Amino acid sequence: MFGSITAFFDRMVRRYLPDAFLFAIILTFVVFLLGVFFTDSSAVQMVEYWGGGFWDLLAFAMQMSLVVVTGYILANSPIVKKMLGKISNLANSPGQAIILVTFVAGIANLINYGFGLVVGALLAIHVAKRVPSVDYRLLMASAYSAFLLWHGGLSGSVPLTIATEDHFLADLVGVIPVTETLLSSFNLFIVGTLLITLPLLNRLVMKSTQGLGKIDPELLDLQATQIEVPTEAPKEEMTPAERLENSQIISLIIGVLGLVFIIYHFIQNGLDLNINIVNFIFLFLGIIFHRTPRRFLNSVTDAVKNAGGIIIQFPFYAGIMGMMVTSGLSEQMSMWFVNISTEFTLPLFSFISAGIVNFFVPSGGGQWAIQGPIMIPAAMDLGVDTAKTAMAVAWGDAWTNMIQPFWALPLLAIAGLKVKDIMGFCVIILIYSFIPISIGLLFF
Structure with a gap:
């Protein structure tokens, strides 16, 4: 039965799910119609809201793009690649893979x-490459399923935002440290449970869907070129400018300068892990690990290509967000859940409502800007822990990323796959993960 369910979702997604960019356009039409029929906004006003909000997330888009770019740069450095190669030696069978x-x-x-x-x-x-008999699509879906954990980790937009001084809700809740969000008992339970059970669930999916999607050898050979360390010309053949570009000293000096600032930042501010400092850390570690400016810039070029889909789609989601917020749709959705909530159920309903809103605003920070001003006052009125309410929104955002293709784009670009190749498997992850997240929010 489990295999039949998985095969059904995989078949339906591969048949009916459009490209991620078209998905954003379809969502634009859906929100436009919802605004016209369920709010007081006219069609002309909805168009105005859409165009007016189109460029509202440029600063945040830059931050999020840098998260992807700096993450790629670090992961694509020779030292990390060699480490991944050694780690891959631990897998000797499809299940272990x-x-x-x-x-x-x-x-x-x-x-x-x-x-x-x-x-x-x-x-x-x-x-x-080591275990060619593994289902390549499921292997990449397994890699993406781990993305479910991100908002409970060190780069989570919501916990880092509310841990930053002068954030937009500071007048209501002040600064909430990560000890009350990321290091709370409920978050540690959710993270620990998912970290242990997701590999076992994916292994169960593999066992029940044997032969569903074997790897294309030509595709793997093409994608494997991305894990090869490029060769360089001998130094005696380089021009003075090329020697400068390949100087390890320059990268070391600027890298050490960055590390000094990072150490100074934590000495002065304690465990202040906001979005900017996370990007700063990964940027300068990437500079050091790539050893020369030329290797670093080559990696930047590859990273930017992988972030292309995110860059072009962010304005469309900003336009969707403009319609959602200005028309009052997002408030209606959130308030509906608030109105049926109690002190016990508010975290759960905040989580579910955030999962729904995430379809239209697949950005943790952008979504928090929409729901934070609604959920936090509701939590204060009901006497609910504001830190838990904030993390409920964060987990809702992470939860439906399993079937919202926006953030799968970098992984798919590296894998050489399309969204519909992995989303059928991710539906199973979505259904299962509701259970441990709900338990953590309700009983811890």
């Missing part, structure tokens, strides 16, 4: 979600 990729990608996503997406994809390619 699935478990290994899911678990390692989960750890990487807890560190940084851009890093985790790329590490998961690169490790999957290494493992697929």
Whole structure:
């Protein structure tokens, strides 16, 4: 029965799910019609809201793009690649391959979600080269399933935002440290449970769907070129400018300068892990690990290509967000859940409502900007822990990413696959993960 259910979702997704960009356009039409029929907004006003909000997330889009770019740069450095190659040696069978990729990608996503997406994809390619009998689509879906953990980790937009001074809700709740969000008992329970059980669930999917999607050898050979360390010309053949570009001293000096600032930052501010400092850490570690400016810039070029889909789709989701917010749709959705909530159920309903809103605003920070001003006052009125309410929204955002293709784009670009190749498997992850997340929010 489990195999039949998995095969059904895989078949339906591969048949009916459009490209990620078209998915954003379809969502634009859906939100437009919802605004016209369920709010007081006219069609002309909805168009105005859409165009007016189109460029509202440029600063945030830059931050999120840098998360993906810096994560790729670090994951694509020779030292990390060699480490991934050694890790892949632990897998000797398809089942071991699935478990290994899911678990390692989960750890990487807890560190940084851009890093985790790329590490998961690169490790999957290494493992697929070693175990060619593994289902390549499921292997990449397993790598992406670990992305579910990101908002409970060190790069989570919501916990890092509310841990930053002068955030937009500071007047209501002040600064909430990560000890009350990321290191809370409920978050540690959710993270620990998913980290242990997701590899086992993916292994069960593999066992029940044998032969569903074997690897294309030509595709694997093409994608494997991304894990090869490029060769360089001998120094005696370089021009003075090329010697400068390949100078390890320059990278070391600027890298050490960056590390000094990072140490100074934590001395002055304690465990202040906001979005900017996370990007800063990964950027300068990437500079050091690539050893020369030329290798670093070559990696940047590859990273930017992988982030292309995100860059072009962010304005469309900003336009969707403009319609959702200005028309009052997002408030209606959130308030409906607030109105049926009690002190006990508010975290759960905040989680579910965030999962729904995430379809239209697949950005943790952008979604928090919409739901935070609604959920936090409701939590204060009902006497619910504001930190838990914030993390409920964060987990809702992470939860439906399993069937929202927006953040799968970097991984798919590296894998050479399309969204519909992995989303059928991810539906199973979505259904299962509701259970441990709900338990953590309700009983811890």
